[in-house]
Amino acid sequence: MKAPVSEQRSLLELQAADTRLAQLNHKAKNLPQQKRLDELAGQIGAVSHRLAAVNGELEDAQLEISRVESDVEVVATRMKRDRSRLETSSSTKDIQGLEHEIASLEKRQSDLEDIELAVMERIDDINARLALVTEEIGIFTAERDALQTDRDAALAEITHERAGVQVSRDLIAGGIGDELLALYNRQRERYGIGAALLTRGISMGSNVKLHESDLAKIRLAAPDDVVLDPDSSCILVRTEESGL
Incomplete structure (x- = not known):
């Protein structure tokens, strides 16, 4: 030729x-910001999974405390009713039965209050862990947002230069x-x-x-x-x- x-x-x-x-x-496909963003995606996913798990624990504990509080209310209502009946009863047999039931209810009330305290302590622990996980995901997402901004700026710069080089390339090729x-x-x-x-x-x-x-x-x-x-x-x- x-x-x-x-x-x-x-x-x-x-x-x-x-x-x-x-x-x-090659530069556009291998930006350091994108590499870190890919890593962050995995880390944020893992932390989000932990966050969902801790939120699930909190929901379960809140449901449990609601049930315990409902049971405490039921016991308190029954005790109030029995004490009212005790004050007006003249039957020895009825009095003995009411006193026995009240004693049982007091024991049940004490047990429920202990359970309630334990659940509340567990909720405090869960909330503390929730705060840590929320802070962790906040740090990761803030880094992700900053990196995305940097990556987009870098890509825009590359795109601008690439367009200029392509124009020059086309002009050169047109003369061959x-x-x-x-x-x-x-x-x-x-x-x-x-x-x-x-x-x-x-x-x-x-x-x-x-x-x-x-x-x-x-x-x-x-x-x-x-x-x-x-x-x-x-x-x-x-x-x-x-x-x-």
Whole structure:
């Protein structure tokens, strides 16, 4: 294949633009903020699970204390009723029965109050743990929000630069013939690099000094001949620096 020397040299600018675009794409996919955000997502998920569990404990304890308080109220009502009946009763048998029931109710009331106290202490413990977990998730979410802001700013900067590089790349590509451009694109897609400078006998595509036999063939090529690097398979661009 033959192509004007000026177009071949333009391939170096095109490759530089493509290299920068690849760097920007890699940078966008590997932002340190995103890496930490991915870690935070797992941590926030774990803490949220703990938060739900502690809230569940609190709900269970509150239901339990409600039941105990209801039972205490029932016992208190029965005791009030029995004491009222005791004051008006004249039957020895009824009095003995009421006194026995009142004693049992007092014991039940004492037991319920002990249970109520234990549950209230448990609620205090749960609330303390709930405060710690809530604080922990608050710290994580604050860090997440700040990181998202930083990440979005970094992505916006990358997007802006990428748009500028793409415009330059399109302008450069517009000045290169279709056949040469197609070869460049094909080699770049296959081997990762489409064109490189040959300088002092070294291919910048492979960073390897070419064998003398390969250099001899290149010396015989006409200036407008398109030459491929025998190592990296990219288009070798020859200039005054090539050492031929």
